[in-house]
Amino acid sequence: MPWISEVLPENPKPPTRSKDKQTVAGTLGRVIKLKANYYPITVKSWDKHLFHYDVVIEEPNRGEMDIPKKKKLMIFDGLKMRYPQFFKEYNLAYDGMKSAVGLGKIPELSDGRAHQVHISGDSGKKSRYILKLRIVNTHSLKDLEVALKKCSRAECVELPSTIFQMLGIMFRHGPSTHFSCVGQNSFFPLDGELGPSHDIGGGKEIKPGFFGSIRPSGWKHCPLLLNLDVAHAAFYKEESVLDFMKETLDLRESDFHDTLEDIVRLKLEKNLKGMKVKVTHSPVNRTYKIIRVMNAGARDQEFEMEPGKFITVEKYFKDTYPRTKLQYPYLNVIRAAPETRTIYLPIECCRIQKGQRVTKSLNDTEKSQFIRSAAKFPFERLRQCSIINRKNNFSNDPLMRQLEFTVSDRPVEMNGRVLPAPNLKMKDETVLPEKGVWEAWNREFFKGATIETWAVINYDKFTAQKDVWAFLNSLLKMAKERGMIMNEPVKIMDGNAPEKDFAKIMKDFKGIQMILVNLPSKKGDKYGRVKKMGDREFSVVTQCILSKTLKNPKPATVNNVLLKINGKMGGVNNTLGRESSTFILTSPVMIMGADVNHPPADDRKGTPSLAAVVGSMDCFASNYAAQVRQQISCKEIIQDLKEMTRNLLIAFFRKTRKKPERLIMFRDGVSESQFYTVLGYELKAMREACKSLQQDYKPGMTFIVVQKRHHTRLFCDDKDGIGRSKNVPPGTIVDQIITHPSEIDFYLCSHQGILGTSKPTHYRVLWDDNDMTMDQLQSMSYAMCHTYSRCTRSVSIPAPAYYAHLAAYRAKVHGGAYEQREEGKAGSAADISKAVQMDQNFAIHNKMYFL
Numbered sequence: 001m002p003w004i005s006e007v008l009p010e011n012p013k014p015p016t017r018s019k020d021k022q023t024v025a026g027t028l029g030r031v032i033k034l035k036a037n038y039y040p041i042t043v044k045s046w047d048k049h050l051f052h053y054d055v056v057i058e059e060p061n062r063g064e065m066d067i068p069k070k071k072k073l074m075i076f077d078g079l080k081m082r083y084p085q086f087f088k089e090y091n092l093a094y095d096g097m098k099s100a101v102g103l104g105k106i107p108e109l110s111d112g113r114a115h116q117v118h119i120s121g122d123s124g125k126k127s128r129y130i131l132k133l134r135i136v137n138t139h140s141l142k143d144l145e146v147a148l149k150k151c152s153r154a155e156c157v158e159l160p161s162t163i164f165q166m167l168g169i170m171f172r173h174g175p176s177t178h179f180s181c182v183g184q185n186s187f188f189p190l191d192g193e194l195g196p197s198h199d200i201g202g203g204k205e206i207k208p209g210f211f212g213s214i215r216p217s218g219w220k221h222c223p224l225l226l227n228l229d230v231a232h233a234a235f236y237k238e239e240s241v242l243d244f245m246k247e248t249l250d251l252r253e254s255d256f257h258d259t260l261e262d263i264v265r266l267k268l269e270k271n272l273k274g275m276k277v278k279v280t281h282s283p284v285n286r287t288y289k290i291i292r293v294m295n296a297g298a299r300d301q302e303f304e305m306e307p308g309k310f311i312t313v314e315k316y317f318k319d320t321y322p323r324t325k326l327q328y329p330y331l332n333v334i335r336a337a338p339e340t341r342t343i344y345l346p347i348e349c350c351r352i353q354k355g356q357r358v359t360k361s362l363n364d365t366e367k368s369q370f371i372r373s374a375a376k377f378p379f380e381r382l383r384q385c386s387i388i389n390r391k392n393n394f395s396n397d398p399l400m401r402q403l404e405f406t407v408s409d410r411p412v413e414m415n416g417r418v419l420p421a422p423n424l425k426m427k428d429e430t431v432l433p434e435k436g437v438w439e440a441w442n443r444e445f446f447k448g449a450t451i452e453t454w455a456v457i458n459y460d461k462f463t464a465q466k467d468v469w470a471f472l473n474s475l476l477k478m479a480k481e482r483g484m485i486m487n488e489p490v491k492i493m494d495g496n497a498p499e500k501d502f503a504k505i506m507k508d509f510k511g512i513q514m515i516l517v518n519l520p521s522k523k524g525d526k527y528g529r530v531k532k533m534g535d536r537e538f539s540v541v542t543q544c545i546l547s548k549t550l551k552n553p554k555p556a557t558v559n560n561v562l563l564k565i566n567g568k569m570g571g572v573n574n575t576l577g578r579e580s581s582t583f584i585l586t587s588p589v590m591i592m593g594a595d596v597n598h599p600p601a602d603d604r605k606g607t608p609s610l611a612a613v614v615g616s617m618d619c620f621a622s623n624y625a626a627q628v629r630q631q632i633s634c635k636e637i638i639q640d641l642k643e644m645t646r647n648l649l650i651a652f653f654r655k656t657r658k659k660p661e662r663l664i665m666f667r668d669g670v671s672e673s674q675f676y677t678v679l680g681y682e683l684k685a686m687r688e689a690c691k692s693l694q695q696d697y698k699p700g701m702t703f704i705v706v707q708k709r710h711h712t713r714l715f716c717d718d719k720d721g722i723g724r725s726k727n728v729p730p731g732t733i734v735d736q737i738i739t740h741p742s743e744i745d746f747y748l749c750s751h752q753g754i755l756g757t758s759k760p761t762h763y764r765v766l767w768d769d770n771d772m773t774m775d776q777l778q779s780m781s782y783a784m785c786h787t788y789s790r791c792t793r794s795v796s797i798p799a800p801a802y803y804a805h806l807a808a809y810r811a812k813v814h815g816g817a818y819e820q821r822e823e824g825k826a827g828s829a830a831d832i833s834k835a836v837q838m839d840q841n842f843a844i845h846n847k848m849y850f851l
Contacts, residue, residue: 002698004769008684011676013158014766016742022773023744025735029417034728035715036738037229037385038412040222041214044404046145049138050166053092053100053109056132069096071119073176075129076100078117083108091398093173096181100133101166103402109133139163145223151741152220159216159741167214167403171226174397175212180355185213186231190355194388199237200369203244203271204358206232210388211711219412219737226394226407229711230384232374234358234366241277241334241350256328256348259297265332269293272334277350281317281324287353288336288345299329303342313344324349360602364522375756377725378715382411412737416714419731419748421794422783423577427483430577433786435722436730436752436794438574440559444483446620449571451479451486453511457495457502460520460547467551468492468518474553475561482562484571489516498526502533506540514541514569518550528813536814536835539843541568560791564851567789574792575620580783584621590652590660591616591784593624593800594641594682595668597808598634610815610836611638612808614800615648617655617846622787624800625651625846626807628838630815636674637681645689647840655846662770664702666784666801675705679766700769704781706801707762712738712747714760727753730794732760733778740764746778750785751796761797789851806850811836 017024057075059065067075076094080087090104108115112134118126143160150157172185179187188209197205211229219225237244245251248271249264260268272290279286294301298313305311314329328348336343362370376384386409394400394407421433427444458468472489479486490509495501495517506512517530527544534542543565549557563573576585584591592615599607609631614624627644638644645663652660663686670678683703690697714728722729728749735746749760763781772780784798795802815836838845 002700002769003687008687010680012679012683012767014675014679014743014764015768017744021771022775023777024774026417026733026746026774026778028775028779029419029731029733032416032418032716032720032728032732033413034416034732034734035382035411035413036734037382037711037713037715038215038217038225038227038738039389039410040219040408040412041224041226042222042406042408043141043145043224044406046141048103048141048403050141050163050170051102051105051135052137052139052162052166053102053133054136055094055098055100056112058130058132060128060130069181072096075117075119075131077177078119078129079115079131082117083115091402093170093399095169095172096176099169101169105135106133110135139166148216148223148741149220151216152223155742157742164214164216170399170403171212171214171394171397173399174394175392179209180357182209182231182233182357186211186233188231188233188235188355188357190235193391194384197235197237198369198373200234200362200366200373201247202363202366203237203239203247203352204234204362204366205237206234206370206373208232208384210385210392212394213711215738216741217737223741224405225412225738226389227711228385228388229713230376230381230388231711232370234362234370236275236352236356236358238354239352241272241347241352244271244352245347256331258330259295260293260332262295265293265295268332276353276356277334277336277345278353279345279349280351281321281346281349288343288350290334291337291339292335294333294335294344296332297328297330298326298333298344298346301333301344303344313346317346317349361600371755378713378721378727378757379718381713381757382715386411411715414734414737416728416732416734418729419733419778419782421731422580422779422786424574424580424786425577426574431574433730433794436750438792440482440563440573440792442481444481445566445571445573446575446622447572448479448483448485449566449569451484451513451565451569453487453509454489454514454516455491455493455505455509455512456489456516456518457493457498457505458518459495459526460518461494462520463518463547463550465492471545471550471553471558474555474558478555478558479562479565482559482566484562484566498529498533502530502538502540506538512540514543514565517542517544518547519544520547522546525816528816531810531813532835535810535838535844535849536842541565541844541847541849543568563790563792567848567851570623570847572618572620572622573789574787575622576783576787580779584664584780584783585619587661588619588656588658589616589621589662589664590648591621591798591800592645592648592663592665593668593798593802593804594638594665595801595804595808596631596636596638597805597812603633606633608633608833609635610808610811611640611644612804612811612838613638613641613644613648614803614807615645615652616800617652619656621784621800622789623846624803624848626803626838626848626850627845628807628811628836630811630833630836636670637678638685641682641685642689642692644839645686646692649689649693651840651846659697660699662700662702664704664770664780666704666706666781666798667766668706668708668797668801668805670705670707671709672707675764675766678705679703683767701767702765702770702772702777703767704777705764705766706797707764708759708797710759710762712760712762713757714747714749715757722752723754725753725756727758728760731782733782734760735774735778744768744774744777746774748778748781749796750782750794752793759796789848803848803850807838810850811838 092102094100175187195208209231333344594613597610629640732749744765747760788799
């Protein structure tokens, strides 16, 4: 199909549901009764106006300052307490930034006049602030009502997003004044109102909270819904810093009688930096922010008390706080903010302040504990959502009462559908998945790879040659059973440094296709160095395995290793059967996936983001080539998409001698607020890539955003549930009521949930030149979840989106390997940019090296 418009509009808009194009709702599959964690909102009267106030908070003589959101909320509450007469008729909701919303005009707060407020800070000292409010615009709820009614009649209309933003501010105001806020819409009671905390180690615990957001609905009987969900976040435990040190550094009480070794001190500083502590030695309730852990203890650390007069911290405490006798005078002291003052605190006098969220990355053990503690069976999760609704009594919130919004205590019920699983083709037979799983035993891969020349490097000195051969014999035996041609390795060697070992093997043996690497553990930099040598320096496929796995070669483990090896070496584990691929793969088509890997939230160095795009290279949509680029930190738009798409189209033509007639993009990682921005830039980039190859080359493009970061959950009756947890069956789909009222989207749960409650994937169609029906879009998306090469299960997102995620993560590994060079010198920015780039200059780019 050609492009639906020759010239792309400056701000392209997504297609809307249409009866003529059969995109209102799908029809395939059996009906299943479902509930969702959405609660209907009844609106008594739409005849109201919302007033938007601009809020400016200043410090006297210093102008508008960068004040934390939590403090701004306190200042705004201070305004209400000092001037209660202003708020007799209309209350105001404040978002903690620049906006306040109310249902009427407050004369004293509408014209920018200044009002003074005094607030106590962490040190107990009162500070003065100046607030200026000004009405900037008004909106009628009637406009929203009209738009929602048109949507329910399947008319094309754009919803007034500004009104939804204002309603969101009004809904969030109540919870944000009572609970700790995380992000915009998640709230965490700190005193156990929603259940106990769970220790996850490392001085951290997870606390239960809730997510809440008002959403539009295509349901004519109830056009607004409240999406409520259970939420969890990691917080630092409220405990003494001494206890925190015992947990995080594995120290004992006896270790506190001396100054810490420098390596231990630096670890402690990394853990504590930026954390707030309350002091126990002062009668005044004071809080300080840690900026450093000093080399010396209270007995030796001096500071200038007055010009020319120095005193130790221990002597100062003895003179100023005689009731506080320091037990550990040699233990390093803490330096507290601000930098402009010299504030030293003995560690034993500090307690970690309550309610501090963990922003640093959790380690593997903590993540595992987090997931297990947060997981809830579906029936329990829905019960918790209803408890949250009842306990918060949202209908009685002052602002909700002013709006005359009433939230139902019963979740939405609706009919969903369970799509039939696609037929999958192995070599000589067709397999039909059951409950998202299919059996590979005693079956040959659809296309087995041929591996004639390969080698093994062992980096674990505790793994004997006999253990290596025992694993290899199991691997070779099963490879034959799976239809692969795999010779014995030409070399098995004990390795030391990947840089030298790979160079030796590649020199001694011509045509090496793969190197199998045994690693002692996940720790250290060996894995990154191995992947750097294989992927980038020598363009040879590598397969890493841990010693504990190699020494215990269970059939299931060996099978999983072979799934990855066969995929990496150009084989095809399984593909879609003829019936399942009729629409998708009948004519040349390139299925694409794209994702951007961002640095962690606690990164302060401006570490670049890594963008990856993959494209299918065969008629089975089973083999993919990858393009990876470094780009500006935390930038979601893929800046080099034109060049990346162009290279993939060239690779497709070289491999198949055909040009794709259609491009289907599964774009991962885009938030709702970025939909139109990403569409405008990336669709244009893909079009320009096509025209740069041939002016009249205009393959039809379908651009679908794949979202996992949402709070929609689906629940079914036990009789329809799957497994011990009774989650919805794979293939469950919802495309009405809780979806967008007018644009084309749907929720699809394509995998079998094992732990906790399954999270469906949200698919949003942002562009479609190919005029696909809703049934075609849904069946295609579900089918692509069955082509993931790492396992014999359907996965939660389409395989190309998953592969893009893996390619972006592998680039992160490549960058890390450059930053941790053996000589200890960090690579330059230009070096790292080259280190992560993957394109046609690397022979391995069209192999699935990232599996």
